Structure formats: C-alpha cells, structure tokens
Amino acid sequence: MQNIGRTAVIGAVAAVAAFGLTACGGDSSAAPATPSRECTADDIKTTGNFGQVPTITVPDDCAPPKKLLTKDLSEGTGKAAAAGSKLSMN
Numbered sequence: 001m002q003n004i005g006r007t008a009v010i011g012a013v014a015a016v017a018a019f020g021l022t023a024c025g026g027d028s029s030a031a032p033a034t035p036s037r038e039c040t041a042d043d044i045k046t047t048g049n050f051g052q053v054p055t056i057t058v059p060d061d062c063a064p065p066k067k068l069l070t071k072d073l074s075e076g077t078g079k080a081a082a083a084g085s086k087l088s089m090n
Contacts, residue, residue: 035061038063040062040069042071043059043062
C-alpha cells in the first residue's frame with residue numbers, strides 16, 4: 001500500500017508541475033519591439049483647456065525618456081523669471 005501511495009503522490013506532483021510549466025510558456029515572437037530612440041517633449045501630445053484634466057498621448061515608437069522633460073504648454077503673459085529671482089505662483 002505504501003508504494004501505491006508514493007506513486008500516486010509522485011504522479012500528482014509531476015502532473016501539477018507539467019501543467020504549471022505549460023501554462024507559463026508563451027510565444028516569444030509576440031513580444032513588442034524595443035524602440036530605438038527616446039521620446040522627446042515634442043513627441044508627447046497633450047490636449048485640454050487650462051484648469052481641466054489633460055489628455056496625454058505617448059507614442060509607441062519611442063522609449064520613455066531617462067531624464068525629466070519640460071515644455072511650456074501655454075506661454076504666460078507676465079514678466080519672465082530670471083535666475084535667483086523670487087517667484088509667486090497661484
């Protein structure tokens with residue numbers, strides 16, 4: 001009886017392991033290609049009016065940038081800030 005029990009347990013463990021490994025398999029050809037260049041501020045599009053939630057569109061043909069990008073979305077009407085000047089924002 002002990003041999004039958006061991007055989008059943010080993011068979012069950014083998015079946016679970018085989019099923020688990022099969023479920024983890026996949027088609028590597030379906031993996032997306034890695035873009036060859038980083039996105040620039042001009043690649044990323046934004047829409048929406050001031051004070052509303054913007055819609056941001058990031059293209060698929062460029063990789064996320066490694067450094068922070070900045071771009072004025074709407075130019076202000078006040079005096080330009082100079083290095084070392086005190087700023088007041090609302």
